[in-house]
Amino acid sequence: MKTKTEAKRQAILKAAAQVFREVGFERASMSEIRTRIGGSKATLYNYFPSKDKLFFEVMHHAKALELRAIVGALNPDADDLKRELLRFGQKFLAVLYSPEAIAVRRLVIAESRRSDIGKVSFERATVPIEKQVAEFLRKAMKRGALRTADPKIAAIHLLSLLESELLQRVLLGVIDTVKPDALSGVVRRAVNVFLSGYERR
Amino acid sequence: MYRAVQYDFGSDPHVKKSDIKRRAILDTAYRLFRAQGFDKTSMAEISALVGGSKATIYSHFPSKEELFVECMMAALENYLSGTLKHLEASRGDPEAALRNFGTSVLNFICSPEQVEVRRLMIAEAARSGTGKLFFDKITALRTQVSAFLSARMESGKLRRDDPELAADHLGALLEAEILEPLLLQVREDSPDEKETALAARRAVAAFLRAYAPAVQQFGSLRRPKQQRTEKRSEKSTVG
Numbered sequence A: 001m002k003t004k005t006e007a008k009r010q011a012i013l014k015a016a017a018q019v020f021r022e023v024g025f026e027r028a029s030m031s032e033i034r035t036r037i038g039g040s041k042a043t044l045y046n047y048f049p050s051k052d053k054l055f056f057e058v059m060h061h062a063k064a065l066e067l068r069a070i071v072g073a074l075n076p077d078a079d080d081l082k083r084e085l086l087r088f089g090q091k092f093l094a095v096l097y098s099p100e101a102i103a104v105r106r107l108v109i110a111e112s113r114r115s116d117i118g119k120v121s122f123e124r125a126t127v128p129i130e131k132q133v134a135e136f137l138r139k140a141m142k143r144g145a146l147r148t149a150d151p152k153i154a155a156i157h158l159l160s161l162l163e164s165e166l167l168q169r170v171l172l173g174v175i176d177t178v179k180p181d182a183l184s185g186v187v188r189r190a191v192n193v194f195l196s197g198y199e200r201r
Numbered sequence B: 001m002y003r004a005v006q007y008d009f010g011s012d013p014h015v016k017k018s019d020i021k022r023r024a025i026l027d028t029a030y031r032l033f034r035a036q037g038f039d040k041t042s043m044a045e046i047s048a049l050v051g052g053s054k055a056t057i058y059s060h061f062p063s064k065e066e067l068f069v070e071c072m073m074a075a076l077e078n079y080l081s082g083t084l085k086h087l088e089a090s091r092g093d094p095e096a097a098l099r100n101f102g103t104s105v106l107n108f109i110c111s112p113e114q115v116e117v118r119r120l121m122i123a124e125a126a127r128s129g130t131g132k133l134f135f136d137k138i139t140a141l142r143t144q145v146s147a148f149l150s151a152r153m154e155s156g157k158l159r160r161d162d163p164e165l166a167a168d169h170l171g172a173l174l175e176a177e178i179l180e181p182l183l184l185q186v187r188e189d190s191p192d193e194k195e196t197a198l199a200a201r202r203a204v205a206a207f208l209r210a211y212a213p214a215v216q217q218f219g220s221l222r223r224p225k226q227q228r229t230e231k232r233s234e235k236s237t238v239g
Helices: A006-027 A030-037 A041-047 A051-072 A081-096 A099-111 A117-142 A151-163 A167-171 A180-198 B017-040 B043-050 B054-060 B064-089 B094-109 B112-124 B130-154 B163-176 B179-183 B193-210 B216-221
Strands: none
Touching: A006 A030, A006 A041, A006 A051, A006 A099, A030 A041, A030 A051, A051 A081, A051 A099, A051 A117, A081 A151, A081 A180, A099 A117, A099 A167, A099 B112, A117 A151, A117 B179, A151 A180, A151 B163, A151 B193, A167 B130, A180 B163, A180 B193, B017 B043, B017 B054, B017 B064, B017 B112, B043 B054, B043 B064, B064 B094, B064 B112, B064 B130, B094 B112, B094 B130, B094 B163, B094 B193, B112 B130, B112 B179, B130 B163, B163 B193
16 A cells, blocks of 8 residues: 555545535545546545545535634624624525535534544634634623623524534525525624623613 | 334224335434434344345435435424423423423434434435425524414513524524534534533523513612623613
8 A cells, every 4th residue: 555645635625625615515526536536546535535534624624714713803892792603604604504614514514423523623613713703702701791601601602503503404405505685684694692691781 | 301202003904005114214224323423324234124125115215315304394383392292381480491491402413313314414405405404494483483473472481582583593602602612523523411501501591691680770770880781680781
């Protein structure tokens, strides 16, 4: 067996990302990916044992980075907390409910029965995102914009409220995708109810 | 916390023979799935216990996944009808009623079988219609919860708003702390009653603050800034 190289791994990831973007997860095939990079099918499988694993590496990483950038842009010194949360919610859900992110989320949940993919996803995405949101909320509490409460629980409540109207529908395939402009009402209602629960008056 | 599904075999003379068979399959499958999980239970084993051929089982249920979903949805319906009766019968303070209801729902949905059924539904969502069937059951539950909330809005215990939206919010808050780590198998053990009760208490507290009647706003507006009590009666609402 030839030694694996990082350059080759990156080339595969890049080609795979292209194929997934072009034809979507269901229709993408390992042979198509192999054709783009050249080399044998065995080499490809040597790097990534299945299409699922490859898709996870490509999409999960990309989406987690996008989400963390959005959370990272939360400004704890913003004068208008509500506006800040609305802006954040809109961007966050737009990424979360993109067809690729929905597919990767379903895959992670399905695969977590058999592998540690769920754990990896939780540690790489869920935990750091919750921590960043909690840190933002902690600062908002400190300057008196929110009542004092456990910021970690508040963060989890905020994120769950943002997903309260659409998560089940999306994961269970009742709706396939959500257009960003359909999100503003969902986000507004979630932020309103979060602030009602956590705001100081 | 968990009710076994009981099928009533053959007591009704109008029940067709194939229905009896179907129920026998469901009953046996349910017992096996609960005892040993989805992966370790095979259609052959179910068929051997029910009697008859494997072809008979497949004529009722095209796949093990569908049989599993059918079993677990029957358990879900059975369970919910009991819990909801409890919720509807409760009078007075909605906090205690919602806490009990929330804890009970969490105990149920965090059970290994129900976590497994959710995973399977989500896994199959792109391919089959079972995810939609499951969603319909969830919607039926939500309708009943929103009826409860609607009655509390009428009587002034909660502020007026869309009761279905409020039910979505309550559901999301209840699941917020516990469900994802279970779905992703970050933890293997099911939460105990103490843990679900705590999650339900925090969820219901946040929910009730958010949906407190508007009259409480006046009290909280007069509250001195430096005071940092957590008493719900002093909390306010925004539209």
